[in-house]
Amino acid sequence: MADVTARIARSAAAVESPLTDLAGFDDWFAEYGEKICTTAERVPLAALDQWYETPVTGDLRHRTGKFFTVHGLRVHDPTGAVHWWDQPIIDQPEVGILGILVKEFDGVPHFLMQAKAEPGNPGGLQLSPTVQATRSNYTGVHKGRPVPYLDYFRDTSRHRVIADVRQSEQGAWFYRKRNRNMVVETTTEVEVLEGFRWFTLGQLYLLLSRDDIVNMDARTVMACLPARSRPDGALHRTTDVLSWITGARSLAGVSTQRIALSGLDEWEHTDMGYSHESGGFFDVIGVSVTANGREVGGWRQAMIEPHGTGVIAFLMRRINGVEHVLVHARTEPGYADVVELAPTVQCVPESYRWLPSAARPRHLDEVLAAGPDRIRFEAVLSEEGGRFFHARNRYLIVDSDVPEDPGHPDYRWLSMDQLTGLLRHSHYLNVQARSLVACLRGLETARSAR
Structure with a gap:
């Protein structure tokens, strides 16, 4: 692992690359953004085709039984400032893949990133991992195009695994959600598809300091990379x-109990979704998505909108x-x-x-x-x-x-x-x-x- 750590450090120190010039990044990003756009229009929950509100509980569920469900959760925290509360929460038990592909060029590891538009992104495109896919997506439940580069992460036998660990996501909005965070290095030839580009780790760090450029999934995978150790001196063993x-x-x-989405205390249910009666915290909304350049050209779904x-x-x-x-x-x-x-x-x-x-x-x-x-x-x-x-x-x-x-x-x-x-x-x-x-x-x- 020591040689991998040293090579990762070398990539972190490199802010120039013959493959990607950060001076031209904005032009590339803007040009590709004109081809790839995702728009999300609010619609009533009843207008979410392929979704339905289950009898009795009102839980939001996809007709395939895949993707995710929005249900109610009752929380008891006897030592907290608030002892009881109800809330909607997303239940997505399947484990997705967040994977970044690495390949060395001129002695420096480069990371293959995708310019990806998501319906909830405030500004359109963001840099995402090479692969960012739920199990429902990469097994073809959405009946869309195959996920590019997926095989590097589903079969690592011919490649080098640098990181592979399951990590959680937002515990306030997801119920026990986990994704497989992976970094895999290859020495094989890699065809770079439109919308993908090789970056050094140092270039990604510079882009990370800019608003809304590097997405959450890329950040969590980058955090799982091995890092060069520093002098011993930790305050605690x-x-x-x-x-x-x-x-x-x-x-x-803390204890939790699953309850009916339609039975949440202090939450209001309207045609357009669920909102807390205070007007704060977050809403559950329905959106109709139009997407160019995605595996599927359009769909409808529920989303959480924070305040x-x-x-x-x-x-x-x-x-x-x-x-x-x-x-x-x-x-x-x-x-x-x-x-x-x-x-x-x-x-x-x-x-x-x-x-x-x-x-x-x-x-x-x-x-x-x-x-x-x-x-x-x-x-x-x-x-x-x-x-x-x-x-x-x-x-x-x-x-x-x-x-x-x-x-x-x-x-x-x-x-x-x-x-x-x-x-x-x-x-x-x-x-x-x-x-x-x-x-x-x-x-x-x-x-x-x-």
């Missing part, structure tokens, strides 16, 4: 960190000469293992207008008040555009002077090495933290490129 996470999972008292732009941030400081970030052992109702490590702050500030003051996240005010001299990274990035409509978050990395003992048992300082080690395994870092890990790794590339 890794065995103690693992024990802390296991203890948090064992003591968490407000979120704030997702790591506080960061140097301890024992080593950079650490403050992680939060966070409980969300959709997690398969109850607790995952989240960023220091992960919330939509607007939502706290309708919640008790005790629910306001620790450290949110510090992040919101941070001046430019303390902000190491900032970009507005979108979440997964296949299920979420215009879900955007302000991602930040902020210098902090929070003490080594953060004063709360759910928070702990971890080194980058420790995050990298945890990312070799499933369900330790949530999807928002994985996005920020990718951003953290890009800081060195961004400094060198200045």
Whole structure:
């Protein structure tokens, strides 16, 4: 693995490539965006052909029984600021593939990325992994064109697997959703199809610092890459960190119960979807999608539309000469293992207008008040555009002077090495933290490129 890590580091340091010139990236992106466009028009739930509201429960289900279901969830959190609540949630039990293909050119590993339009993307195209497909899609349930490059990830026997780990997605909106995050290297000839392009990792890091260019699925796969180790100096031993996470999972008292979507308390059901009676949090809506350049030219589906732009941030400081970030052992109702490590702050500030003051996240005010001299990274990035409509978050990395003992048992300082080690395994870092890990790794590339 040491040689792979060194080669990945070489790619992270390379911001120029004979295959892709970032100076011409915007022209390529714009030109391809004129050919590939996806539009989503709101429609009533009853107009979702191939979908139906089940008798008695009102759950939204595809007629094939595949893809996903939207049902109700009742959550009990006896130690939280809110003890009970109901909500809609997406149940998609199948495991999809998020895969990036790697090939070496002139001694530098390059990553094959796709310019992909999703119906929920706020600005059209974003860079996605080589393969980004649910099981229903890549097994042909949608009766569309085959997924390009899929065989590299379904049969890895002739290639080199660099990363392969199942990871969760948003635990507030997905019920126990997992995807297989893969990075596979090939030495065979690869035909580059229209809309695909080779990038060095360093180029991707530079693009990651721009709003809404690198999509969520690409960010989570990039986070799973091996990384060069840094000098030992972590504040906590890794065995103690693992024990802390296991203890948090064992003591968490959160329980969930599946209930009828039509029977949610404090939610209103109209022809156009489901909304919380406060007018906040998120809606479940129906959309009619028209797509050029996708496996299927059009379809209709349900989506989640959040209210407000979120704030997702790591506080960061140097301890024992080593950079650490403050992680939060966070409980969300959709997690398969109850607790995952989240960023220091992960919330939509607007939502706290309708919640008790005790629910306001620790450290949110510090992040919101941070001046430019303390902000190491900032970009507005979108979440997964296949299920979420215009879900955007302000991602930040902020210098902090929070003490080594953060004063709360759910928070702990971890080194980058420790995050990298945890990312070799499933369900330790949530999807928002994985996005920020990718951003953290890009800081060195961004400094060198200045």
